[in-house]
Every structure is written in structure tokens, then in C-alpha cells.
Amino acid sequence: MYIAQCVLVVTAIHVGVVHSWDIAISVKDRLIFYTDEIKTSTISLISRNPTSLVYDEVHNMMLYVDKQNNNDSVCGYDLSSKYNKCFVKREGHNIHGLAFDPVTERIFFTDTNESSINWFSLKPGYNNSDYGNLLIKINSYETTPTDIAVDSCGGYVYWTHNISNIDRARLNGSERGLLFAHGFKQYSIVMDPQTQNLYYFDICASCSDGPARGYLNKKKINSAGEGVLLNHFYGSEWRSRVLTVSKDYLYWKNSTGSYDAIWRLSKNAAQHVEPTEINKIYDDKILGITAKYKIKDQVQGVEDCDSLSSLIPTLVEFPDYIGEQCNVSACDNYCVYGNCSINDDGLPKCRCNAGYLGERCEVNMCYNYCLDDGECSLNEEDEPVCQCAGNNVGPRCEADISDTTPTNDLAKRNLTLADILSIWRKPSSKMYLTVEV
Numbered sequence: 545m546y547i548a549q550c551v552l553v554v555t556a557i558h559v560g561v562v563h564s565w566d567i568a569i570s571v572k573d574r575l576i577f578y579t580d581e582i583k584t585s586t587i588s589l590i591s592r593n594p595t596s597l598v599y600d601e602v603h604n605m606m607l608y609v610d611k612q613n614n615n616d617s618v619c620g621y622d623l624s625s626k627y628n629k630c631f632v633k634r635e636g637h638n639i640h641g642l643a644f645d646p647v648t649e650r651i652f653f654t655d656t657n658e659s660s661i662n663w664f665s666l667k668p669g670y671n672n673s674d675y676g677n678l679l680i681k682i683n684s685y686e687t688t689p690t691d692i693a694v695d696s697c698g699g700y701v702y703w704t705h706n707i708s709n710i711d712r713a714r715l716n717g718s719e720r721g722l723l724f725a726h727g728f729k730q731y732s733i734v735m736d737p738q739t740q741n742l743y744y745f746d747i748c749a750s751c752s753d754g755p756a757r758g759y760l761n762k763k764k765i766n767s768a769g770e771g772v773l774l775n776h777f778y779g780s781e782w783r784s785r786v787l788t789v790s791k792d793y794l795y796w797k798n799s800t801g802s803y804d805a806i807w808r809l810s811k812n813a814a815q816h817v818e819p820t821e822i823n824k825i826y827d828d829k830i831l832g833i834t835a836k837y838k839i840k841d842q843v844q845g846v847e848d849c850d851s852l853s854s855l856i857p858t859l860v861e862f863p864d865y866i867g868e869q870c871n872v873s874a875c876d877n878y879c880v881y882g883n884c885s886i887n888d889d890g891l892p893k894c895r896c897n898a899g900y901l902g903e904r905c906e907v908n909m910c911y912n913y914c915l916d917d918g919e920c921s922l923n924e925e926d927e928p929v930c931q932c933a934g935n936n937v938g939p940r941c942e943a944d945i946s947d948t949t950p951t952n953d954l955a956k957r958n959l960t961l962a963d964i965l966s967i968w969r970k971p972s973s974k975m976y977l978t979v980e981v
């Protein structure tokens with residue numbers, strides 16, 4: 545019986561501190577970040593009741609509406625400097641929808657009290673009013689704009705109302721008109737540059753012809769017709785922005801009696817494909833949700849979006865930070881014998897120096913490789929080779945030429961992780977392994 549004591553190196557990445565993320569949500573007083581389905585970090589905010597969460601990649605900032613005490617503000621949490629700043633304040637008003645245009649660096653928001661669409665520039669040195677700048681005033685006897693989305697490629701803002709149509713206008717407010725009038729009432733509109741789709745919920749909250757029902761719809765902005773992604777899907781809490789789009793998925797918030805959850809559906813899902821519930825939150829209400837949808841992914845395969853494409857070289861690749869003060873790079877001390885970089889998912893990745901293996905390049909290929917005092921070195925392919933001592937021969941000096949049984953006698957050896965990996969790397973190797981726990 546062969547006994548190998550195998551030391552497994554488990555590399556744990558810190559959880560509960562700021563580093564990479566794919567989606568983020570806002571709850572009462574915090575932002576919570578997730579990679580895949582794993583919670584990666586939490587940030588406490590000074591603000592309360594942050595809604596309409598939107599990620600601004602240009603400034604690496606989480607934008608949101610602070611609903612504290614009916615004094616609605618448009619604020620941003622800078623993920624690099626950890627600095628929170630409020631830009632717009634509207635006492636007693638309801639700031640509802642929020643969208644960001646990376647090209648003009650403008651935040652667009654709707655005010656349901658005065659039925660207006662407004663903007664605020666994040667360009668350094670821009671002289672904004674802290675009330676925001678008016679883009680479009682809609683006569684309040686007409687309609688009230690609710691949510692808003694920006695098409696940075698085409699240069700339009702799109703908005704939903706308290707009636708069933710979606711309107712649009714140029715980013716300077718001109719050419720205001722109807723995109724389409726159809727369906728029930730639309731909420732939570734988001735724009736996806738990559739597919740040129742608007743995604744939104746279309747909800748019938750009090751229907752004369754049946755129970756309350758809703759759809760998750762998509763609409764290609766420059767073609768007729770509308771596509772329904774999900775059909776007959778019931779829910780009551782649709783009035784805030786609770787939908788976001790990423791490279792591959794749509795994510796949204798759904799409430800049940802006992803918890804709030806993040807749901808996910810592929811952007812290319814066929815109609816009636818069931819979405820997946822990916823995270824449950826029991827002790828807080830999800831108020832906002834946003835995906836980290838990088839501009840380079842937004843324009844992937846899109847030919848005529850110069851406005852966004854030309855931004856890409858100017859974007860700073862912000863490192864992903866960890867540590868209680870969020871001031872330590874995820875790469876710090878990560879790779880033991882190798883160079884570190886942050887991959888597309890924001891996780892540290894190692895390129896190992898010659899002679900090292902493992903997730904963190906922590907395994908010396910020579911460690912315990914050559915048996916019986918054999919000397920280990922690397923060959924031209926950077927593989928370990930042995931110079932054997934005494935009567936020993938074999939790739940790992942495992943055989944004694946004076947021994948009558950010429951087998952690879954690994955039996956008496958204590959194998960290390962490097963041994964196991966090196967045996968695995970040789971296709972002809974046979975080994976028997978009993979792991980003692």
C-alpha cells in the first residue's frame with residue numbers, strides 16, 4: 545500500500561473587502577459587490593436609501609440617488625479614492641431615473657415632481673448648478689417621465705413615462721419624439737450598445753382583463769417591432785430602476801414575501817426561457833442594481849460606434865483593490881514566484897517564473913523531485929531533471945541499480961504536491977495514491 549501525504553495549497557482570496565466585481569447592488573446604507581454568485585465586498589455609505597445605481601467606468605464611480613429624508617440627491621462613490629460626493633440636491637423632489645453617458649461625461653436624471661429631464665456634467669472644471677441643468681421640461685399635464693437610458697452610440701436619451709410609451713431626444717434635448725407607444729407601462733429601461741437593444745419591464749399592475757402581469761421586453765432601437773424575453777411574469781415592485789445589462793446577461797431584482805433576490809437571464813435567451821435566481825438577501829431590500837459592463841465589451845463587434853470606441857484608449861485601467869482600507873492591490877504579494885496581472889474578471893493571475901507551478905506560483909518543481917540526494921535543475925524546456933547520486937538512476941533517481949526489483953518504487957517516498965504534479969505531467973506515469981486526511 546502506498547501512502548502519500550499530500551499537502552494541498554489552498555489559495556483563499558479575501559472576502560468582505562473591495563476587489564473585483566461583476567454586479568453590485570445598493571441596499572439601505574451599503575453597496576454590495578458580487579463576482580459570479582459570490583459576494584466579494586461591501587462598502588458602507590454615508591448616504592441612505594441609495595436607488596438607481598449606475599456604474600460609471602470613466603471615473604470608476606458608483607452613481608446613485610440618495611433618497612434620504614425626501615431630500616433627493618444625485619451622488620457618486622468613487623471606487624478608486626473611496627470618496628463619496630453628492631452633485632445635485634433637490635429638496636422635497638423625487639429624482640427617479642438615472643443614466644450616465646461616458647462620451648459627454650454627463651449624468652442624466654428625471655425629476656417626477658417637475659416632470660423634467662436634467663443633466664449634470666462630471667467633466668472636471670465644468671460649472672454646473674447644484675440643482676442640475678434642465679434638458680427637457682415636460683408639461684406636467686402631459687406625462688411624468690420615470691426612468692431614463694442613454695444611447696451613447698446614437699446620441700439619444702430614452703425615457704419611460706407614467707403612460708405606455710417610450711420617448712427619445714438628442715443629448716442636447718432637440719428632436720424630441722416618440723420611439724413607440726405600445727404595451728402597458730414601462731419601467732427600468734436600460735440601453736445595451738452591443739445589441740442596440742433597449743431592455744425594460746412592461747407591467748400591467750391593475751389590469752381589467754386579468755391578474756397583474758409583466759414582461760421583460762427588448763426593443764431594437766432602429767427597427768420596428770418589439771421582442772418579449774420573458775412572458776407572464778408576476779411581480780409588484782417594478783417602479784424603481786431594478787434592471788441592468790452586462791456583456792452576457794440581464795440582471796434584476798425581484799422581491800418575494802421573505803427576501804429580495806437577484807435574478808439573471810442570458811441576453812440571447814429565447815422567449816420563455818426561465819431565469820435563474822442567483823442571490824438572496826434576507827435582511828435588506830435591494831434598492832439598486834448595476835453590472836460592470838466595460839465599454840470595450842459594449843462595443844465588441846459593433847462597427848459604427850466611434851463615440852464609445854474612441855474612448856477606450858483613454859480609459860484608465862483601475863486596479864482592483866482589497867484590504868480593509870481598500871488600499872492594497874489584489875496583486876500585492878499574490879504571486880510567490882511569478883508576475884501578477886489582473887485579468888478581465890478583476891482577479892489576480894500569475895505568470896510563473898521558470899521552475900514554478902501552481903495558482904500562485906508557490907510550487908517549486910524541484911522541491912523533493914530528485915530522490916536519494918539527486919540534484920535537481922531545469923532543462924531547456926524548463927522541466928526539472930535530476931543528476932543522481934550513488935547507485936541511483938531513473939528520471940527521478942528513483943531506482944537503485946543494485947536493487948533487484950527495478951520498479952518505480954514510489955512506495956517509500958513521501959510525495960509532495962510538486963511530485964504529484966510532475967507525475968501527472970508525464971502521460972506514461974502510473975501512480976497509486978492514498979491520501980491520508
Ligand SMILES: *[C@@H]1O[C@H](CO)[C@@H](O)[C@H](O)[C@H]1NC(C)=O
Nearest residue numbers: 612613614615616633635636
Ligand atoms: C433637507 O435639506 C435641508 C437643507 O440641506 C435641511 O434643512 C432639511 O432639514 C432637509 N430635509 C429633511 C426632511 O431632512
Ligand SMILES: *[C@@H]1O[C@H](CO)[C@@H](O)[C@H](O)[C@H]1NC(C)=O
Nearest residue numbers: 614635636637638656657658
Ligand atoms: C414631490 O413628489 C412627492 C411624491 O411624489 C411629494 O411627496 C412631494 O411633496 C413633492 N414635492 C414637491 C416640491 O412638489
Ligand SMILES: *[C@@H]1O[C@H](CO)[C@@H](O)[C@H](O)[C@H]1NC(C)=O
Nearest residue numbers: 669670671672673674675677
Ligand atoms: C458658474 O455659474 C454661475 C451661475 O450660472 C455663475 O454665477 C458663476 O459666475 C459661474 N462661475 C464660473 C467660474 O464661471
Ligand SMILES: *[C@@H]1O[C@H](CO)[C@@H](O)[C@H](O)[C@H]1NC(C)=O
Nearest residue numbers: 659684685686687688706707
Ligand atoms: C401622469 O402624470 C401626470 C402628471 O403627474 C398626470 O397629470 C397624469 O394624469 C398621469 N397619467 C397617468 C396615466 O397616470
Ligand SMILES: *[C@@H]1O[C@H](CO)[C@@H](O)[C@H](O)[C@H]1NC(C)=O
Nearest residue numbers: 698699714715716717718719
Ligand atoms: C443638438 O444635437 C444634434 C445632434 O447631435 C445637432 O444636430 C443639433 O444641431 C444640436 N442642436 C443644438 C441646438 O445644439
Ligand SMILES: *[C@@H]1O[C@H](CO)[C@@H](O)[C@H](O)[C@H]1NC(C)=O
Nearest residue numbers: 777778779798799800807819
Ligand atoms: C419573483 O419571485 C417569485 C417567487 O419566487 C416568482 O414566482 C416570480 O416569477 C419572480 N418574478 C420575477 C419577475 O422574477
Ligand SMILES: *[C@@H]1O[C@H](CO)[C@@H](O)[C@H](O)[C@H]1NC(C)=O
Nearest residue numbers: 867868869870871872873876
Ligand atoms: C492601507 O491603510 C492602512 C490603514 O490606514 C495602512 O496601515 C497601510 O499601510 C496601507 N497600506 C498601503 C499599501 O498603503
Ligand SMILES: *[C@@H]1O[C@H](CO)[C@@H](O)[C@H](O)[C@H]1NC(C)=O
Nearest residue numbers: 881882883884895896897898
Ligand atoms: C516578470 O516581469 C519581469 C519584469 O517586467 C520580466 O523581466 C520577466 O520576464 C517576467 N517574468 C515572467 C515569467 O513573465
Ligand SMILES: *[C@@H]1O[C@H](CO)[C@@H](O)[C@H](O)[C@H]1NC(C)=O
Nearest residue numbers: 547548549955956957958959
Ligand atoms: C515520510 O514522512 C513521515 C512523517 O513525516 C516520516 O515519518 C517518514 O520517515 C517519511 N518517509 C520517508 C521515506 O521520507
